[in-house]
Amino acid sequence: MALSQSNPNLDTITAIITPTGPGAVAIVRVSGEQAIPALQTLTQKPLPPARYVANRSVYTAAGEPIDDACVVVFRGPASFTGEDVVEWHIHASPVVIQTLRAELYGLGIREAKPGEFTKRAFLNGKLDLTQAEGIAALIEAESNWAHQSALNHVQGSLHQWITRIRTDLLRLLEVVDGHLDFPDEIPPLDPVETLATLQHLRTALQDVVQTQDHGEHIQRSIRCLIVGQPNVGKSSLFNALLGHNRAIVTRIPGTTRDYITATTQLGGYQFEWTDSAGIRQTRNQIEAAGIRKIKPLMAAADILVWVQDQSKPTTQADTQLMQTLKRTQKPVWRLLNKSDLKTRRIRLSGFPDSWPVLPLSTRTPDGLDALKHHIAQTFQPPKQAELALLCNARQRACLTQLLACLTQLHTTVTQGMDMDLLAFDLKAAIHHCSEMTGEAITETVLDGIFSRFCVGK
Numbered sequence: 001m002a003l004s005q006s007n008p009n010l011d012t013i014t015a016i017i018t019p020t021g022p023g024a025v026a027i028v029r030v031s032g033e034q035a036i037p038a039l040q041t042l043t044q045k046p047l048p049p050a051r052y053v054a055n056r057s058v059y060t061a062a063g064e065p066i067d068d069a070c071v072v073v074f075r076g077p078a079s080f081t082g083e084d085v086v087e088w089h090i091h092a093s094p095v096v097i098q099t100l101r102a103e104l105y106g107l108g109i110r111e112a113k114p115g116e117f118t119k120r121a122f123l124n125g126k127l128d129l130t131q132a133e134g135i136a137a138l139i140e141a142e143s144n145w146a147h148q149s150a151l152n153h154v155q156g157s158l159h160q161w162i163t164r165i166r167t168d169l170l171r172l173l174e175v176v177d178g179h180l181d182f183p184d185e186i187p188p189l190d191p192v193e194t195l196a197t198l199q200h201l202r203t204a205l206q207d208v209v210q211t212q213d214h215g216e217h218i219q220r221s222i223r224c225l226i227v228g229q230p231n232v233g234k235s236s237l238f239n240a241l242l243g244h245n246r247a248i249v250t251r252i253p254g255t256t257r258d259y260i261t262a263t264t265q266l267g268g269y270q271f272e273w274t275d276s277a278g279i280r281q282t283r284n285q286i287e288a289a290g291i292r293k294i295k296p297l298m299a300a301a302d303i304l305v306w307v308q309d310q311s312k313p314t315t316q317a318d319t320q321l322m323q324t325l326k327r328t329q330k331p332v333w334r335l336l337n338k339s340d341l342k343t344r345r346i347r348l349s350g351f352p353d354s355w356p357v358l359p360l361s362t363r364t365p366d367g368l369d370a371l372k373h374h375i376a377q378t379f380q381p382p383k384q385a386e387l388a389l390l391c392n393a394r395q396r397a398c399l400t401q402l403l404a405c406l407t408q409l410h411t412t413v414t415q416g417m418d419m420d421l422l423a424f425d426l427k428a429a430i431h432h433c434s435e436m437t438g439e440a441i442t443e444t445v446l447d448g449i450f451s452r453f454c455v456g457k
């Protein structure tokens with residue numbers, strides 16, 4: 001379906017595109033046919049040249065002064081949305097913002113829905129769907145790698161890659177269709193060459209599908225829950241990771257009650273650390289409430305960081321906690337803390353080989369080295385090519401369907417090249433490429449995608 005091309009009947013929309021709250025300047029964007037007439041009405045001055053920052057006094061339609069502002073005009077199609085756009089840089093006073101917006105509403109301009117500016121940019125062919133989704137991902141990026149991946153998408157990496165695949169498939173379809181229509185003039189596809197092309201495409205696609213696992217850790221924080229018995233140094237570790245004393249540390253067992261969460265960046269990834277109450281039998285109601293919260297925290301965690309005090313001998317409680325951690329089937333890192341003290345710990349039977357055991361001291365300057373080294377080994381920098389082609393869930397679904405189509409095509413070619421069947425399979429594969437870039441997508445799906453954007457984007 002052709003959703004593209006500018007629609008002159010679309011109404012003019014506006015939104016504040018800067019964060020709300022106190023600040024020096026707020027930017028109000030207006031996009032659509034009424035953007036420039038509204039500027040003329042509310043500034044009572046000649047229009048500034050496009051793409052120049054101009055000083056303008058702003059008035060209500062009744063002539064009351066509102067603010068001294070800077071305005072920028074972008075003439076469509078050379079604008080973000082492809083329509084005429086005016087950006088008003090006004091003082092970030094709630095009164096100024098509200099008055100200007102009320103005046104714009106009074107001129108028939110309405111509030112933009114979330115993602116509506118980007119949706120118009122997409123509909124006007126300014127960017128494809130993967131680039132539009134890249135903008136949302138860029139705004140939401142929590143880690144350096146997520147930021148780089150999203151920026152790649154905005155710059156068209158995914159779009160170009162899938163377009164190349166689509167072009168190769170279209171070339172095959174042209175020959176198949178040509179042969180079906182003019183069998184005497186256009187020869188059928190050469191099976192050897194076709195198989196080679198399909199194999200090449202499948203391998204490329206499989207490689208990309210395989211690297212998608214990486215995306216999970218890049219696109220959101222890696223949740224690490226610090227658990228252990230009381231007084232082993234969980235809060236000390238939490239503070240050491242953060243570089244400041246966020247959690248209370250005392251020599252009294254049972255210090256931490258409610259859990260505390262904070263994030264850090266390590267090696268370009270974002271880690272979310274949670275310090276929890278020490279697990280033990282207790283009569284203290286508050287402490288017991290804190291311990292009860294650990295189970296759901298374990299369920300939500302990606303990694304369980306189990307801290308033990310290696311200056312104390314292993315106890316029955318250690319074995320019990322080990323069993324609990326085992327049952328989660330999650331990665332567990334066992335940290336033997338207080339390595340600056342004499343060791344008293346003895347082996348734990350039934351300890352899984354897959355759990356790394358790392359020395360730790362939160363008291364010495366290099367005490368976190370083993371943990372940091374382990375993190376660097378486990379979460380290595382992704383390759384640039386991986387970042388460029390890291391997909392969101394919708395895009396991954398398109399990739400999986402495309403791969404299934406290529407496999408089907410392969411079978412059709414090896415089983416005698418039925419030309420009608422080939423044309424059918426090729427069209428299905430091309431359709432999935434077009435779904436990825438948004439060329440073949442329903443209005444409902446499109447609305448679903450853009451509604452997840454923030455207002456003003």
Ligand SMILES: Nc1nc2c(ncn2[C@@H]2O[C@H](COP(=O)(O)OP(=O)(O)OP(=O)(O)O)[C@@H](O)[C@H]2O)c(=O)[nH]1
Binds near residue numbers: 252257
């Ligand atoms: N010698 C030494 N003492 C440490 C180390 N890490 C923590 N401690 C001490 O151990 C005691 C308990 O530390 P916390 O960080 O409060 O321990 P916790 O596991 O959070 O304790 P709860 O919140 O009660 O469960 C404090 O006196 C810390 O100074 C370490 O590496 N070496």
Ligand SMILES: [Mg+2]
Binds near residue numbers: 234235249256276278
């Ligand atoms: Mg604590």
